[in-house]
Amino acid sequence: MSAVAMRMDERAIAGQSSQILTKAQVRDLILAAQTAWKVQRKLGLADEPFDAWRKAALHDACGRQSFRDIRQSEYGHVLHTLLTLAGRKPASRPAAVKPPRVDEATRARWALDQECIKQAEAFGSYPGAKAYAD
Structure with a gap:
């Protein structure tokens, strides 16, 4: 990278x-x-x-x-x-013991999760925002 x-x-x-x-x-x-x-x-x-x-x-x-x-x-x-x-x-x-590397897919899921948390109010709840994102 x-x-x-x-x-x-x-x-x-x-x-x-x-x-x-x-x-x-x-x-x-x-x-x-x-x-x-x-x-x-x-x-x-x-x-x-x-x-x-x-x-x-x-x-x-x-x-x-x-x-x-x-x-x-x-x-x-x-x-x-x-x-x-x-x-x-x-x-x-x-x-x-070395910590495992975080791959790009995991990093993307974390970013999506954070965005769903931020947008939860607009969708009524976190699950609503998550369902829309999926």
């Missing part, structure tokens, strides 16, 4: 998703990576030092090698990957 076709709130959300992570988020990723590395070493799946392993793991997860380069839009996926490598259920951390 082009920036011209996006609403103001959508542009704000898209802009936020490209922001760098907070210090707390970076700390969470580092701790998750250390835990995952220890588990992987214990299983005999990682024989390199932590720094080399985490760079490879980050590259596999998001194409970046530094925690400071990860963007907000990538945070959930990277955390999910590290938690999986650590043998934990990713759903055990709410931040690892």
Whole structure:
């Protein structure tokens, strides 16, 4: 979707998703990576030092090698990957669960609903406006 076709709130959300992570988020990723590395070493799946392993793991997860380069839009996926490598259920951390994208049909239904609410008085009620719209 082009920036011209996006609403103001959508542009704000898209802009936020490209922001760098907070210090707390970076700390969470580092701790998750250390835990995952220890588990992987214990299983005999990682024989390199932590720094080399985490760079490879980050590259596999998001194409970046530094925690400071990860963007907000990538945070959930990277955390999910590290938690999986650590043998934990990713759903055990709410931040690892990404909200579903809203498709255009749903967005259109919401807009129609809002318009029906606004026009309810002209049609006698919300159901009347909704019936007319359908």
